[in-house]
Amino acid sequence: MTDSWVNETLYPDWGQRFRVKRELARVKSDFQDIMIFESFTHGRVMLLDGVVQITEADEFVYQEMLTHVPLLAHGDARRVLIIGAGDGGVLRRVLQHRNVERAVMVEIDGDVIRLAKEHLPGIAGDAWHDPRAxxxxxxxxxxxxxxxxGSFDAIIVDSTDPIGVGEVLFTDEFYASSARLLSDRGLIVNQCGVPAMQADELRETSIRRAKSFADVWAYVAAVPTYVGGYMTLGWAAKDASLRTLPSAEIARRAEAAGVVGRTRYWTPEIHAAAFHLPPYIAEHLPRT
Incomplete structure (x- = not known):
């Protein structure tokens, strides 16, 4: 029997590959090529246009940091808008916060949602059926x-890189519109790539976010299957004090929100430390 492998196509000269145990779905939607397969090492894996989006083995790192950091930094985010995140993992983590009253998720590709429900049911769990969603x-x-x-307190953007279907979510117009619909202490976070390989993405989107928000920065998460080291998550807030909370206050908020004991990567200490960036990353951010 010949081994079957899937090679990621994100970078032309460097990447990763997975040995495939079983292919589960391969669909060309109206927006992108979607593939889901079962790997030997990382459980089930979803690729969009040949780029790894999520694996069952390490999805918790990205999902927890993309969700818990902004919601706990805000402290009272009752209305949350999620853009993208069709696998449902961010929605699941948002709804873990007991103070959240409404979570709106807008995903452009219905096939991503459909296939995630069918082949990756553990990612979202019961979130699809929560009455707040x-x-x-x-x-x-x-x-x-x-x-x-002013209709939302926090926006979480879980999109592909700024090419193809995800490109419009990295524009001046998008950030200006986001600032308008956020409340007075509102904030937005979004993935900004792996700076060792995608420094331009972090630098350019930070410049754009700074046109509409008072406080622009980034924080990091170590996601094994996002090749290249730290993944940066872009941060833009109307109130600069939200990203300078001590870990003790973050822990108090996590306890009140009902998050304690439900994470595998996020902790109050990691939350606080994630904003202290290595110089090779910080140099791509606007000077404050």
């Missing part, structure tokens, strides 16, 4: 353009 198959930039001013 509203799942919309639609265009995220259209949604933020039309949403009522």
């Amino acid at each position: 509203q799942v919309i198959v639609g265009d995220g930039i259209h949604y933020v353009r039309e949403a009522e001013a």
